[in-house]
Amino acid sequence: MISILTDIKDALSLVREDRSAVITEHVSRDYSRLFIKAHMDSACLDKWQAVLLNIPEWLQITFQDSSDDEVLPLETAGGECCSVTIRMRTQDNAFYLFTPEGWNAFLSDRDLPYQCSAVFLLFCDSHFDSCAFSIRPWGNPPISAAAISDDDNIRVRHYVKMSSIEAAIPLRCTPWVLRKSTEHQDIAFLMWKKASLVNLMLSIVNEADITDDTVCITLYGKPPKKLSLNYSDIDFNSFQTLQDVVKWVYLEGDEHEIRHTLLTSELAREWPERLTFEKGILKRLAPAFESARLLYKAHLRAASKETLKTLGELRKGLMEEVQKISLQTKELSTSLWKDVALVLGTIALKYATEQTRLPSNEVTYGYIFLGLAAYIACSFLISVTINNKHFRIMKDNREIWRQKLYSFLDTEDYRQLAENTITASIRAYNVIATGIGFVVLAIVFLLIFLAIHYGAMAGFIHAFSQSNTYHVCGYITPWTTLPCP
Numbered sequence: 239m240i241s242i243l244t245d246i247k248d249a250l251s252l253v254r255e256d257r258s259a260v261i262t263e264h265v266s267r268d269y270s271r272l273f274i275k276a277h278m279d280s281a282c283l284d285k286w287q288a289v290l291l292n293i294p295e296w297l298q299i300t301f302q303d304s305s306d307d308e309v310l311p312l313e314t315a316g317g318e319c320c321s322v323t324i325r326m327r328t329q330d331n332a333f334y335l336f337t338p339e340g341w342n343a344f345l346s347d348r349d350l351p352y353q354c355s356a357v358f359l360l361f362c363d364s365h366f367d368s369c370a371f372s373i374r375p376w377g378n379p380p381i382s383a384a385a386i387s388d389d390d391n392i393r394v395r396h397y398v399k400m401s402s403i404e405a406a407i408p409l410r411c412t413p414w415v416l417r418k419s420t421e422h423q424d425i426a427f428l429m430w431k432k433a434s435l436v437n438l439m440l441s442i443v444n445e446a447d448i449t450d451d452t453v454c455i456t457l458y459g460k461p462p463k464k465l466s467l468n469y470s471d472i473d474f475n476s477f478q479t480l481q482d483v484v485k486w487v488y489l490e491g492d493e494h495e496i497r498h499t500l501l502t503s504e505l506a507r508e509w510p511e512r513l514t515f516e517k518g519i520l521k522r523l524a525p526a527f528e529s530a531r532l533l534y535k536a537h538l539r540a541a542s543k544e545t546l547k548t549l550g551e552l553r554k555g556l557m558e559e560v561q562k563i564s565l566q567t568k569e570l571s572t573s574l575w576k577d578v579a580l581v582l583g584t585i586a587l588k589y590a591t592e593q594t595r596l597p598s599n600e601v602t603y604g605y606i607f608l609g610l611a612a613y614i615a616c617s618f619l620i621s622v623t624i625n626n627k628h629f630r631i632m633k634d635n636r637e638i639w640r641q642k643l644y645s646f647l648d649t650e651d652y653r654q655l656a657e658n659t660i661t662a663s664i665r666a667y668n669v670i671a672t673g674i675g676f677v678v679l680a681i682v683f684l685l686i687f688l689a690i691h692y693g694a695m696a697g698f699i700h701a702f703s704q705s706n707t708y709h710v711c712g713y714i715t716p717w718t719t720l721p722c723p
Contacts, residue, residue: 240378242292246324247360249285250337253278263340265333265350272324272336280316287311296379298325332356332383334376338425345433348406351413356383362426368434369412369489373426392488394441397498401447408437411488415481435472438480439519442487444502455515458499459506465515472516476523483527496537500530563663566625567670573621577614581681584610585688604692611685618678622671629664 253259259276278286286301290310293299302321303314314320326334331354335341338361344350351370358376365374370387393410400407408414414434422428440446445456453467487497504526510518584606 242289242294242297243360243377245285245289245292246336249282249289250274250361252282252285255279255282261337261339263335263337263343265328265335265340265344265347267328267350267353269328270326270334270336270340272340273321274323275319275321277317277319278311278314283311283314283316283320286320286322294379296326299323326380329380330382331386332358332380334358334360334380336360338429341426341429345430348409352409353386354383355386359426362424364422364424364427366420366422366427366430367417368430369415369417370410371413373430392494394488397495398441398443399445401445407440407446411438411441411484414438414441415484415489419478419481431474431477432472435474435477435480436469438484439467439472439515441484442480442498442501442505443515457502457506457509459503461506463506463509465509465513465518467515469516471514473520476516476519479523479527480519483523486527486531493534497530497534500533500537501526504529504533562628563660563667566628567667569621571670571674573617577617577678578681581610581614581685601692604689607685607692608689611682611689614678614685615682618675622675625667625671632660 250261253261253274253276256276256278259274261276262273264271264273276282287310290299290301300308300323301311302323303309304319306321311320324336328334333344333350333354333356335344335357341357341359341361344357354371356372356374358374358380360376362373362375365372367373394408398407414437440455443455444458447454447456453469455465455467457463457465483501487501488494505522507526508522510521513521584603
């Protein structure tokens, strides 16, 4: 410990020999202020003289005599009532406190325990860690501490109703839960332990209020219980059980509201008559905790059954969707072969009439081939359009299922269970549909070629030739036209 802190600690010890001494320490996010007023003997004045001759730049210290004049301690007489004021700027994420009075002010504040990651105490000889900040002896110049963890987002006030602003429900439970079970007889730890008991008790109720300076709490159960809570009668024997209970409710896994509801219901169910909350906790907390844990396990088993049922429905739905995609692929392929058979039949009929020398109208067959081309193209486009529309509807439905029915699955699990299977099926459909599309395109071009060959588009070709500087000398195909001189 650096000398200035040692001198201040020794001076404070001598100040406390005056039983009428006044010591207050104010703590805020911006600065801390220690005020001392006491009758100081010569030994105490010598210590304060050593402090004032060795003031570091991070401290501001003023010494005043009984007339409120700023003087040096050795300029006053022993036994005179003097005052000392020490000011210090607060560091980022850390608080540095001189006295138990300042530590008590810190623990009683509604916001400060949730705004730091470290606390350094001049009067503390041991160290321990809560789940929010560490507590260490103060022996070096103040520096900033590590940033506050973002993991602690479970707010007690989401589950405990505060009927009046005076009912100081803790914002979070982490400052009041030990990171590792420990026990000290140091005054700093005992003061924290008392504050922890108060805040943890207020974390396992349903409602808190203050009426005529009496803290009234409510447990929602059958029947509900309205009980008083007397801070001065809190028993330290309930400390470890409260630590275990609050860890289970708020810091283990999810579903904090369910665990909180089960615990408060079990507390209220067999609460002893005419016992205040701090007295009844000793008798009811341990058995209520055990009952709540058993009920929560039963809830998990029921939830697991429901989850398996939901996953079974998901599997069934996926199978139906895959079957629909397979059926659509098969129907698209079947319609292609029907169209091919129709085209081949028409061509066979045309050439059969030519071989039998039966009279036939060439242009009529040209129009038949043109109509077949239009029919096959339209049939394929309509089928593909309907299927793609169906796929979009299925995708929208899966998004709704994902949000409403399967929200318990994370993104990766849902992708592996559902999306990958559907995506693979649709990819296979697209490959086959693309191949069929090329076949349809070839058939359509063949039919258009035959339609032109048999004169179905002669009028169009003639009109086209009249509107250009070149005219068509023949119309066997549109690519065999030659310019005439």
